Amino acid sequence: DAKTTQPTSMDCAEGRAANLPCNHSTISGNEYVYWYRQIHSQGPQYIIHGLKNNETNEMASLIITEDRKSSTLILPHATLRDTAVYYCIVSYGQNFVFGPGTRLSVLP
Amino acid sequence: DAGVTQSPTHLIKTRGQQVTLRCSPKSGHDTVSWYQQALGQGPQFIFQYYEEEERQRGNFPDRFSGHQFPNYSSELNVNALLLGDSALYLCASSPLVPLTRNGHTDTQYFGPGTRLTVL
Numbered sequence: 001d002a003k004t005t006q007p008t009s010m011d012c013a014e015g016r017a018a019n020l021p022c023n024h025s026t027i028s029g030n031e032y033v034y035w036y037r038q039i040h041s042q043g044p045q046y047i048i049h050g051l052k053n054n055e056t057n058e059m060a061s062l063i064i065t066e067d068r069k070s071s072t073l074i075l076p077h078a079t080l081r082d083t084a085v086y087y088c089i090v091s092y093g094q095n096f097v098f099g100p101g102t103r104l105s106v107l108p
Numbered sequence: 109d110a111g112v113t114q115s116p117t118h119l120i121k122t123r124g125q126q127v128t129l130r131c132s133p134k135s136g137h138d139t140v141s142w143y144q145q146a147l148g149q150g151p152q153f154i155f156q157y158y159e160e161e162e163r164q165r166g167n168f169p170d171r172f173s174g175h176q177f178p179n180y181s182s183e184l185n186v187n188a189l190l191l192g193d194s195a196l197y198l199c200a201s202s203p204l205v206p207l208t209r210n211g212h213t214d215t216q217y218f219g220p221g222t223r224l225t226v227l
Contacts, residue, residue, distance in 0.1 A: 002150075034215070036218075041196065041221075041223070042220060042221070043112070043198050043218035043219050043220045043221050044151065044198070044218045045218070046215055046216070046217055046218075049215060087150060095141050095153040095156055095164055095166070095216075096143075096151070096153065096200075096216065097153065098143075098150030098151045098152070099150055100149065100150055101150055
């Protein structure tokens, strides 16, 4: 079973920030938090990952709470092309256990 | 720099047949993992190959087997196909980072997948 829980779906207005939450209350000390997204029928696309500190790259920001029991993926200026299923995964040295993810719909 | 590639893109088979799917990892990656994704669900881990050996395996029957070649490319074989094997098959590659005795699999990069339909 997946070690994460995410909302089933979310909507976001185009141009606004999309904030996708993820709960991982049983995360172990050495497990990383990974985010991927999957646009219809394509392979999952890597977005970002982190261990303890907040991370930012050209695609998104990852905010991890101090107790590491939850995290938020932030897409700063969502576009229609960001419509996808977003997966939050916790893992160390093991292969990924995917949950159902969050279906993000970016609306014009 | 080529990413992960998979072939074929689509495949149609009938029940009882056998199928072979192929994967070439991203340049610099030596670990290959295979996942099965049924319609409307998240991907499920099948197995992982490193140094031409199966290192980890998910909850899949022996009908699912694999191979890794010296150039790190990999094949997934499925025998005695069932209707329920219809799915998107994903290959992911990563470098194995030897941070501990068991190693740590770094970020996985996925290929576009092979859509298998069993009739």
